[in-house]
Amino acid sequence: MKRQKLxxxxxxxxxxxxxxxxxxxxxxxxxxxxxxxxxxxxxxLTEVALLSTCNRVEIxxxxxxxxxxxxxxxxxxxxxxxxxxxxxxTALYHLEERAAASHLFRVSASxxxxxxxxxxxxxxxxxxxxxxxxxxxxxxxxxxxxxxAFSVAKQVRRATLIGHGAVSLSSTAVSLAGKIFxxxxxxxxxxxxxxxxxELTARALKRIGIEALLISSRTFDHAVALARELGGTAVPxxxxxxxxxxxxxIIGSMAVSQPVFxxxxxxxxxxxxxxxxxxxxxxxxxRNFDERLNSLENVYLYDVxxxxxxxxxxxxxxxxEARRAEPLIELEVxxxxxxxxxxxxxxxxxxxxxxxxxxxxxELQRHRAWLASLAPEERARIELIxxxxxxxxxxRVLSGLRExxxxxxxxxYAAAIARRLLCSDFALEKENAREILEAxxxxxxxxxxxxxxxxxxxxxxx
Amino acid sequence: MDLAWASxxxxxxxxxxxxxxAERAGLWRRWKTVAQLLLAAGALLQVIEFAKGAxxxxxLPVTNFPQSLSFLACLTALAxxxxxxxxxxxxxxxxxxxxxFVVLGIALLMMGPRRLTLPATLRSAWLPVHVTLAFLGxxxxxxxxxxxxxxLTYERRLKAKTLSLEDGGPxxxxxxxxxxxxxxxxxxxxxxxxxxxxxxIWADATWGHFWSWxxxxxxxxxxxxxYAALLESRLTIGWRGRRAAALTxxxxxxxxxxxxxxxxxxxxxxxxxxx
Numbered sequence: 001m002k003r004q005k006l007x008x009x010x011x012x013x014x015x016x017x018x019x020x021x022x023x024x025x026x027x028x029x030x031x032x033x034x035x036x037x038x039x040x041x042x043x044x045l046t047e048v049a050l051l052s053t054c055n056r057v058e059i060x061x062x063x064x065x066x067x068x069x070x071x072x073x074x075x076x077x078x079x080x081x082x083x084x085x086x087x088x089x090t091a092l093y094h095l096e097e098r099a100a101a102s103h104l105f106r107v108s109a110s111x112x113x114x115x116x117x118x119x120x121x122x123x124x125x126x127x128x129x130x131x132x133x134x135x136x137x138x139x140x141x142x143x144x145x146x147x148x149a150f151s152v153a154k155q156v157r158r159a160t161l162i163g164h165g166a167v168s169l170s171s172t173a174v175s176l177a178g179k180i181f182x183x184x185x186x187x188x189x190x191x192x193x194x195x196x197x198x199e200l201t202a203r204a205l206k207r208i209g210i211e212a213l214l215i216s217s218r219t220f221d222h223a224v225a226l227a228r229e230l231g232g233t234a235v236p237x238x239x240x241x242x243x244x245x246x247x248x249x250i251i252g253s254m255a256v257s258q259p260v261f262x263x264x265x266x267x268x269x270x271x272x273x274x275x276x277x278x279x280x281x282x283x284x285x286x287r288n289f290d291e292r293l294n295s296l297e298n299v300y301l302y303d304v305x306x307x308x309x310x311x312x313x314x315x316x317x318x319x320x321e322a323r324r325a326e327p328l329i330e331l332e333v334x335x336x337x338x339x340x341x342x343x344x345x346x347x348x349x350x351x352x353x354x355x356x357x358x359x360x361x362x363e364l365q366r367h368r369a370w371l372a373s374l375a376p377e378e379r380a381r382i383e384l385i386x387x388x389x390x391x392x393x394x395x396r397v398l399s400g401l402r403e404x405x406x407x408x409x410x411x412x413y414a415a416a417i418a419r420r421l422l423c424s425d426f427a428l429e430k431e432n433a434r435e436i437l438e439a440x441x442x443x444x445x446x447x448x449x450x451x452x453x454x455x456x457x458x459x460x461x462x
Numbered sequence: 463m464d465l466a467w468a469s470x471x472x473x474x475x476x477x478x479x480x481x482x483x484a485e486r487a488g489l490w491r492r493w494k495t496v497a498q499l500l501l502a503a504g505a506l507l508q509v510i511e512f513a514k515g516a517x518x519x520x521x522l523p524v525t526n527f528p529q530s531l532s533f534l535a536c537l538t539a540l541a542x543x544x545x546x547x548x549x550x551x552x553x554x555x556x557x558x559x560x561x562x563f564v565v566l567g568i569a570l571l572m573m574g575p576r577r578l579t580l581p582a583t584l585r586s587a588w589l590p591v592h593v594t595l596a597f598l599g600x601x602x603x604x605x606x607x608x609x610x611x612x613x614l615t616y617e618r619r620l621k622a623k624t625l626s627l628e629d630g631g632p633x634x635x636x637x638x639x640x641x642x643x644x645x646x647x648x649x650x651x652x653x654x655x656x657x658x659x660x661x662x663i664w665a666d667a668t669w670g671h672f673w674s675w676x677x678x679x680x681x682x683x684x685x686x687x688x689y690a691a692l693l694e695s696r697l698t699i700g701w702r703g704r705r706a707a708a709l710t711x712x713x714x715x716x717x718x719x720x721x722x723x724x725x726x727x728x729x730x731x732x733x734x735x736x737x
Contacts, residue, residue: 179625179636181635181637182635182637182638274700274702275701275702275705277636277637297703297704300621306623310623
């Protein structure tokens with residue numbers, strides 16, 4: 001029995017120079033016809049999508065024979081784009097199964113981008129999926145893979161702050177601190193709110209020499225935990241005001257509806273500080289500091305937008321942050337691979353068999369009182385009849401399944417369909433549906449709850 | 463007076479200004495070094511000229527307004543070089559080079575090619591001491607004003623959020639500019655104090671009285687008081703940063719006004735009319 005594999009053939013900014021990439025790239029309106037041609041020429045691919053951006057050209061497909069699929073894909077690109085295969089053959093990467101899933105997820109999460117964390121790539125991946133659905137070349141596996149990729153991208157963005165530009169925000173804030181203060185060793189930083197972004201900025205400041213760090217958070221435990229981690233001092237939230245005059249850099253990242261302090265109050269602080277400069281970093285949305293504070297003497301206020309506008313490309317930090325996403329990717333790849341395995345016949349047959357056997361014993365169990373009243377040979381007879389009924393039913397289902405598995409476009413998914421129809425266990429189904437809903441794709445080209453049949457559904461709609 | 467050396471110095475200062483400007487504009491990073499060397503060359507040429515003049519007259523040849531300007535340019539260039547190299551503040555060059563170019567340029571335009579003579583009353587060991595201290599003080603005030611100008615420019619950009627983070631990597635921070643400004647003012651103030659003191663002692667030795675309330679003396683005293691107040695405001699109230707920089711520039715313009723005014727409008731002993 002052959003196994004359906006997720007396959008990726010392509011090249012990107014790391015393997016091919018732009019001179020090669022631009023010759024293979026597809027314009028948006030060329031993709032749907034290209035997919036239809038590809039599906040015709042690459043017979044070994046049962047499903048296919050095409051991702052073409054300025055940094056990569058990738059054929060994302062599903063098939064059982066990866067070697068043949070690779071050859072056909074390369075040949076397709078060469079003939080379809082009129083480029084000598086030799087010109088890009090060495091730049092081409094072939095990924096399959098785990099590696100392919102991991103790659104697709106990392107691309108969507110912008111971990112494989114030239115500028116890690118840039119926002120456009122997810123949109124481009126979504127478009128690639130929409131084109132494949134439009135061309136009718138996306139099937140069960142690709143639907144699943146892409147939806148998973150969207151959900152992973154979202155999770156990575158949430159868990160790591162890449163893509164929010166938070167990483168570059170913190171380094172921009174640090175660069176600005178360097179424009180205001182000469183030496184940071186004798187400066188004091190006050191964190192209002194112990195959020196991840198504030199933590200990142202505080203860490204970056206620590207690295208370039210800040211010694212004194214005060215942390216105040218409405219949840220005192222957070223402040224204490226972060227203070228312990230970064231080597232600072234926790235300040236109870238209702239007592240942070242007396243510390244304002246000590247702080248040369250104040251980082252606000254609290255969830256507030258009103259500014260924490262305004263210009264009138266801060267003017268007093270400035271006088272107490274004898275006009276020593278203060279750098280206010282407002283990472284909160286809504287903002288923590290009144291914007292009029294910027295017009296006070298020797299006060300420099302930067303909010304998230306200001307920092308974002310000035311954001312530097314700080315690759316090291318982005319990549320360090322990107323590494324935080326790797327375990328998450330692994331986890332999702334595992335889950336996707338488990339799902340893919342379940343598409344195969346063997347586990348499906350096992351599941352169907354045990355599910356029907358469960359039904360049989362359940363029925364016998366229901367009638368155990370009556371059965372107990374029967375003579376032992378009668379009971380054995382009933383046991384035999386039910387067993388034989390189950391076996392005959394199973395035989396019919398399984399042989400039909402085996403036949404259809406090797407025939408027809410939907411064949412490879414017959415196991416999944418049969419399992420869905422015959423197994424009582426819908427826990428898996430429910431979980432899938434929930435995940436896809438969580439991924440929150442605003443315009444899913446196919447109904448999420450009906451995922452396993454949506455390839456045919458999509459086609460019918462066309 | 464032979465103007466060849468001074469003219470060469472003027473050319474050096476001009477090219478140095480252009481070099482610093484080009485470096486600022488991001489045209490070529492190496493201009494920085496070239497511009498610094500040109501500034502140094504200009505200062506050296508001026509030193510040679512003053513040495514020659516000193517050998518000719520047997521004393522420091524700073525007796526009239528153009529010569530004073532030339533001497534001021536030389537000292538400003540030297541002090542500026544010190545700030546640029548020792549404190550690694552290249553950006554100060556962008557201000558200093560054009561200033562010395564303009565000052566020396568005016569001096570050369572006003573300077574006639576006449577022989578140097580020194581009035582008998584001024585032939586004293588006090589002359590180089592008093593004059594050097596006074597002009598060193600002025601030079602430091604020039605630099606303080608230049609640094610303040612840089613401060614205000616950077617500060618405005620920082621407030622307006624238009625400061626470029628990429629350009630001029632090691633550009634000085636506001637804190638450093640402020641501190642350098644303070645130090646320059648402090649040293650300048652010290653020089654001015656000593657200049658007034660030596661002047662008084664010299665006057666006493668020559669004319670028999672310490673103070674004669676002639677225009678230069680009165681203005682110097684006023685300027686001394688103003689700078690004292692500026693330094694005091696920082697120490698007591700804590701005025702620093704923007705306010706200190708703005709006041710430094712305002713005071714400097716008062717200084718320029720008094721220097722030019724006294725020398726050209728109401729010259730006393732200091733204006734070149736010695737009696």
